[in-house]
Amino acid sequence: MDRGPVRGTAAAGTLVLALALVGAVSAPPGEASASDRRSAPPDNTASFLGLPSATEYRCTVSEILEPSCGVWWGASPYGDQVEHLEESADRGMDIVYTWRGVDQAQVPGRREQSMAAEGRFVHTNIEARRFTSPGRPDIPYESIIDGDFDQQLRSQARGIADLDVPYFVTFDHEADANRRYNKRGTPEEFVASWRHIVDLYRAEGADNVIWxxxxxxxxxxxDRLPGLWPGNDYVDWLSWEAYNMTGCDVQPNWTEVLSFEDALRPAYDWIQNEGPEHGIDPDKPVMIGEMGTTDIGAGETLKWYSDIPxxxxxxxxxxxxxxxxxxxTPGCDFRIRSNEYAQRGFQLAGQDPYVHLPERVRGLAEEAARRD
Structure with a gap:
């Protein structure tokens, strides 16, 4: 079984930050910028990490942006307006998820460029759909394999490479979903499309892309995942979703309330226990690509989010x-700002030091991506 990320993370190449946890994110009065104050976690960092308060904690960030000291916190924001969500959460988002099509040459667009320039990591899903056509119709995987969109894909790769910052990319998320599986092509064609796109990006020098x-x-x-696996040499991070959709009108058979952990656990356990026999490296970092709950009551909704760290x-x-x-739909709403208890729970969770990494850790990540 081939193991390891697309780009190596040997110890000599991993940047290390020694954080003196007591006051590690503090700055003398008048010296912290507004963004630093928004990004700084509470002072009880050590206790949240389970470390003695006087202990130095060595935080590493690999070149594929895997932190050893906590979790990046992010969002797919409503209307692409991440600033509104950040204001209500009283913190910045580390990662912002955007959605584009295989047929769009101008990726990253102005919005992605702006968010990257402001210091956020961008994660773009490149969908097998025509975003330049009304209704965004599906694109068959066969067309991608045959090279029908190579010009657009090469343009995307060059645009991302020009940013010269780490940039997360997914091709056609949720290929295992009922509405997707075997619809745009076979699992084998999905894998071939994925590899074709990665190879094109690499050929155009987009070494800053994290797959x-x-x-x-x-x-x-x-049971669909083995057939959709592109291979360890073509994937840096594993990702899946953690939802509770109780009462969602488009999921009428969803009657059981799932906690964040209930939703997270099945795929996690499967990857750890069964992934290796299918060639999936269980040591790759995991990203919960989407998560959220519908309204399950005031206290329950607040707790759903606040328990996440x-x-x-x-x-x-x-x-x-x-x-x-x-x-x-109006009956299937996951917007944080539309529910005061979701907003409060998300805000509480986001202030936990485990998901509120110091700004200097981000600096490590950016330097790691440039060290090649």
Whole structure:
């Protein structure tokens, strides 16, 4: 079995930060910028990490942006307006999820460029759909394999390479979902499309791209994953979703309330226990690509979100989490700002030091991506 990320993370190449946890993120009065203050976690960092308060904690960030000291916190923001979500969460988002099509040559667009320039990491899903056509119709995987979109894909790769910052990319997320599986092509064609795109990006010098394989992670879909796996040499991060959709009108059979941990666990356990026999390296970092709950009551909704950091501490391969701050229908609404208890729970969770990494850790990540 081939193991390891697309780019090596040998010890000599991993940047290390020694954090003196007591006051590690403090600055003398008048010296901290507004963004530093927004990004600084609470002063009880050491206790949240389970370390003695006087201990130095060595935090590493690999060249594929895997932190050893906590979890990146992010979102797919409603209307692409991450600033509104950040204001309500009283903190910045580490990662912002955007959605584009295989047929779009101008990736990253102005919005992605702006968010990257402001210091956020961008994660773009390149969908097998025509975003330049009304209704965004599906694109058959066969067309991608045959090179029909090579010009656009090469343009995307050059645009991302020109940013010269780490940039997460997924091709056609949720390929295991019922509405996707075997619809745009076979699993084998999905894999061939994925590899074709990665090869094109590499040929154009987009070495700053971090490849994120994203599936639903739903227990009923796990048996589909082996056939959709592109291979360890073509994937840096593993990713799936953690939702509770109780009462969602487009999911009428969803009657059981799932906690964040309930939703996270099946795919995590499958990857750790069964992944290796299918050639999947279980040591790759995990990103919860989307997560959220519908309204399950005031206290329950607040607790669903506020419990997330403690859950993450028990699943050490998870190193990034993004909320899906959107709605499917009026009866299936995951927007954080539309529910005061969701907003409060998300705010409480986001202030936990385990998901609120110091700004200097981000500096490590950016330097790691440039060291090649």
């Amino acid at each position: 994120v394989w994203n599936v639903t992670g739903w227990e009923s879909n796990l 403690d859950v993450l501490r028990r699943y050490e391969r998870v190193r990034a989490v993004k909320v899906w701050d959107n709605k499917v």
